[in-house]
Amino acid sequence: MGTRYQAHRAIGATRITPDKWHAARDAVKDVVDRFGALVESADPQAMATADWSVMDTAAHVAAVAWLNTAAVASDDAPLPMPGIREHIATATVDTIGTSLNSALLHAYTERDPGKVVGTLRTSIDEILRLTAAADPTRTLSWLGGSRIPLAGLVAHLTNELLLHGRDIARAVDLPWHLPDEYAALFFELFLIEIARNGAGHLLDDDRRVHQGRIAVEFRSDYTSPVTMVLDTGDVWIEEPSRDNDVRVHFKPATLNLVLFHRVPRVRAALTGSLRVWGRRPWLLAPFLRKVRLP
Template sequence: MSARTAAATRVTQEKWTSVRTAVSDCGERFAALIESTPDPSVSATGHWSVAETAAHVTGIAWNYTVLGSAAAGPLPIPEVRRHMPTATVDNIHAGLNPTQLRAYRERDPARLAARLRSSVREMLTRTADEDPGGTVEWLGGSRLPLAGVFAHLMNELHIHGRDIACGTGAPWRIPDDEAGLFFELFLVEIIRNGTGVLLHDDRPVRRGSIAVEFRSAHTVPVTFVLDTGVFRAEEPSGRADVRIRFRPAALNLMLFHRTSVTRTALSGAVVASGRRPWLLPAFLREIRMP
């Protein structure tokens, strides 16, 4: 560890309450969206229909009912368990995701909406007395606090709700304050607690250090440091190679490849500056999302 101060946890009681409320509210919006879709067979993504996209998100929520002190129990969709230890952002679309969709065959919008609502209620009930900062093992041997798992589901609802809305012409919004919770409770915390093999790939490890400072109106400033293949989160020191000012919803859409880096930058929603901004592409190649 360098002499810089490691970033303090972002898991506070206030954010735990906020992310639970966001999952509840966004889960209901998502359920209403899929119920109102006239034709669930239309495309939502390049690979999935509306029904398949809804089943993907609903399956995640259903498996997330086994959380916290219940984390060692059997998953409602147990077929995905064997893929979890070796999942990476590069193999998830060929392994875990299709396995889940084959195992969970429900495609009726009304039944998917009912299952989603039930799973969200169960998540909230089962974790009401849990420690939001207590960590659980997630994909690829990474570790997340319980609040970070909630933030992941919230982001799945955000991103795939947008996919469905774009495919059907329905309205959809991703609030920046909720998207900021994903940044703080998922991204910062998975880097703090360990990414396991989640970001591993076959490329040679880049030598040297890249420090990127992130600031927004909805998040506490933080610096991510990539040092010879290892990430860590630190408090800003004023010596970052790249400084990023961002709107959380825009950053998330860019990271998950819904908008291009160029389009996002031209909109002014994500602005890069600093003493070595040309290092940002190398950094983003490593902190990539599926």
């Protein structure tokens, strides 16, 4: 990424408000209860993904939450698992699913359902305790030299619980609800804020970069309208304007499933959960080749 991120200078208006901060804290408490009950009722050996069992998946989420207890304390706090810091520092979107996640599962070896859920609950309780009186806009060092606010870290944890809870529930044929209002918090407090505060080298890759500006406006019934701009590799946030190239209207839960490769874009479009138009809608494809999630 460019020097825009290396300077860690927030661009565009923050979406963090006191109401959304309280909502993010309530959401993670709600979803961790549902997730814990799901894990403890599921077959631990069932395959939740092509590579992870139910307990591998739950252990991954617990390890992420445990690491985040150090992140909210300070950028220099010792990590609870050895050998992870170097993977965090060098992470890109393309290596999170291989290098970092593999290192996490190797470092966190517990697979007993009760103990894994216990670690998860204790870690989230500790995060909420440590941040009870904190400024939710305070930024933290995150993966690949990126910066996220406290509110974004909490919203990201909720999204981890929701997405991986869905993986587990589908594996054992149990219902699982992804509330749009919770997914909207991930979009506004994490995705938009990481673009505001600096993505570091998270989006770095060897792909050919689209030359020139692409402005994509995002709207939903649960979020404030916002424009994300990609310009020859740099990404930042602006307010919507008439010269936006692409306009996207989305249901937040569906957008998250699309971005994390759980639902194809075509299926989301056919159901009306993702609508794309604008003066140059074809530019959404090169935009998403660069602005992407693991």
